[in-house]
Amino acid sequence: MRLGVDFGTTRTTVAAVDRGNYPVVAFHDEEDDVRDYIPSLVALDGDHPVFGFLARDLALEGVPHLRSMKRFLADTATTTTTTVRLGNRDLNLLGLVTGFLAEVAHAVRTSSSIAEIPEDEPLEAVVGVPAHAHSGQRFLTLEAFHRAGFTVVGMLNEPSAAGLEYTHRHASTVTSRRDRILVYDLGGGTFDASLVAVDGAVHEVLGSRGNNLLGGDDFDVVLAQLVAHTARTTAGDLGERKWTALIDAAREAKESLSPQSRFLTLDVDDRPVSVSAADFYEAARPLIASTIQTMELLIRDDEADAGAASGTATADLAGIYVVGGGSELPAIPRALRERYGRRVHRSPHTGASTAIGLALSADPDAGYTLRERLSRGVGVFRERESGSLVSFDMILSPQMRVSTSKSVTATRAYRAAHNIGWFRFVEYTTTDVDGVPRGAVMPIGEVIMPFDPLIQGLDDTVDLRAIEVRRTEDGPMIEERYTVDPHGIVEVSLTDLDTGFVLTRSLAGKGL
Ligand SMILES: Nc1ncnc2c1ncn2[C@@H]1O[C@H](COP(=O)(O)OP(=O)(O)OP(=O)(O)O)[C@@H](O)[C@H]1O
Ligand SMILES: [Mg+2]
Known part of the structure; x- marks a missing residue:
């Protein structure tokens, strides 16, 4: 079985290669609801770590848990022997990531939307890493997938994969004059912008810039701070448990925002507190501005490379492809459209675009060739x-x-x-x-x-x-x-x- 696996900071998404189709694999959570991701979470059940949906449910009950495992891999001090604190135990980080990915492999084989895969059939995966992942992060990611039982047939930069998915879907927007796509990928823990040149089936990543420490999670913190400030309290006053609960509530409230939403109401220490959506977007403005600035720098690099005048690279763009769950926030496409107009396309599967692109690249019959920088x-x-x-x-x-x-x-x-x-x-x-x-x-x-x-x-x-x-x-x-x-x-x-x-x-x- 060939797969694309996008191990995300908050969610892990899998797409399959199925005779020219690349369906997003759906999983059953503990309540038997169908989800198109597995939460990238570890929790301690008594003495042993559990992963995914079960970990999410236990975390909601207040059990010690670890979010954003992937962010630890981005730390250059991390090695195969690094440990992380979970409850009162120090556990090997690589072991936890391996355990989580083994759970993903097991779920794909036994309880997903694709037919049961026998144990002796290999899971041949193309896996993603943030474009700026350093060598150590790439090594640890490969090692964890390998130990978890995957046969890794390729590793791609996440935004490059999303670029493949764009051309697969919007081939007609790419012309000889407008032959570049700018991928805007705001995930849970990382932001990446990549410029991809398309020439038929050949995709060349011209450049990529990003921020390994900016993602949707940071918007949760901004909202929690705004709500705490409105309630005249602080993270310090609330203490760790209540602050964590407030951040969880902030994530949930943020994810339920629609373009029409005017207010968000969250419980702070069991008391409902409302803030306006406009105030939240205002507080989040510096985060959004920093993603746009990163894109502008990428475009400027490209112009400098080509010795072109300022503004020409923007004119050559076939489209700006907005992917990553974090970009579901209505203020983000709005800010991008204000700046770049109608060429801004939002992926119909913001959270699964990377996994689909990885699956496309795992399919030798798809015929795409990718050149990377x-x-x-x-x-x-x-x-x-x-x-x-x-x-x-x-x-x-x-x-x-x-x-x-x-x-x-x-x-x-x-x-x-x-x-x-x-x-x-x-x-x-x-x-x-x-x-x-x-x-x-x-x-x-x-x-x-x-x-x-x-x-x-x-x-x-x-x-x-x-x-x-x-x-x-x-x-x-x-x-x-x-x-x-x-x-x-x-x-x-x-x-x-x-x-x-x-x-x-x-x-x-x-x-x-
Ligand atoms: N409807 C929504 N509105 C706003 N934000 C959302 C929505 N749905 C998901 N998100 C946010 O998207 C983020 C997760 O996105 P995604 O699944 O693309 O990230 P990831 O792949 O886990 O992370 P990364 O790519 O950084 O490793 C979280 O911050 C989540 O709160
Ligand atoms: Mg992602």
């Missing part, structure tokens, strides 16, 4: 001048073309000027005019490479950090080779071309 830069801080100065080199640009079917490499060679090379690798989202990384900069690995053949000959027990960095004349020729695999995970290989000494490291985060 790295979407985040990789650079290195290294010692200069006997270790007293540190310089920054950009290695892979966010615009680098990568492939979802094969590895892509970049190499450079130089003569070493020190006895030891100390490389601190980072991933970053943008650089300033001087080429210095700005915005989110995440350490992804440290490599200490002995250039001096005498040091290369030392055994593993010697701590290279203790050796003083010195300048040398006539150092060896060093080749740095960077490989980006089809899942977007970067590996570095440092080779001394004179002695053949090689060091290879996956830059998938610390300790992996």
